[in-house]
Amino acid sequence: MTLKPIGVIRAPFLEAKETPIQAALCPSAEALIELFPEFVPGLKDLEGFDRVWILCWLHQAAPARMVITPFLDDREHGVFATRSPSRPNPISLSCVRLLSVNANSLRIGGVDMLDQTPVLDIKPYVPAFDSFESKRIGWFENKELHPFRADNRFQLPH
């Protein structure tokens, strides 16, 4: 189970501190994905989608702990009940707007990734597969989500 990056994120965020904690919470932030040449043919027909999932390898995430205090609460929760970047497999999941596809690069909007983050996968966002009502959202209930930026608590020390 070894991963190979398919490309890299070019974003204005250089460290976790002040980076949006979720793609959906900062719709105005834009980034580029630069795809490596061997993967560019895989973009065929992607321009027809409003939104895409971006899966990244969180190369700056500190080692996982199983119980953590997330950005949006002051109480501890199990890591799998949070969207914390420090996870046993530090894979992020971000639903972003697809602004344009140009040769080997994608311009995306609503981003929460650090510059230089390795990209693992791109999948089309299909509401029939991905969009659900969900009444019970655990400890997220009644949390104020906007606006919220990260701090360095889950980042590797420099």
Add this chain to the structure above:
Amino acid sequence: MTLKPIGVIRAPFLEAKETPIQAALCPSAEALIELFPEFVPGLKDLEGFDRVWILCWLHQAAPARMVITPFLDDREHGVFATRSPSRPNPISLSCVRLLSVNANSLRIGGVDMLDQTPVLDIKPYVPAFDSFESKRIGWFENKELHPFRADNRFQLPH
């Protein structure tokens, strides 16, 4: 960038043929996730969520090609414009109903995973982060999605 499984899927589907092509398309199918002991503390407070994302390593997927004919169409598309299991990094993304959490196992509903599939991550489904209207869905537009089962075209030969 090396992955470690956090657990394993126990599901009624033994090969790709006849397995649902997407979790959302077979709400009646149920499975268990058996978590390995070191990761069980990470489940704290997960029972408060109706839905969770399951990320798996598609151990049965054949090597990726960049342009493929997906299950739902008879024309070729770039792999990143499809949800095909054969991808450069064969990581699946399934939004499932969380039916119960019991010690080291989760019962989930609406599944599309093969038995014995390694689980990489569990994340809570939070509509503010994950649920979006999306008008432009590329080649999926006007496709009949229900019911649809896979065949073995993306599976490793036995």
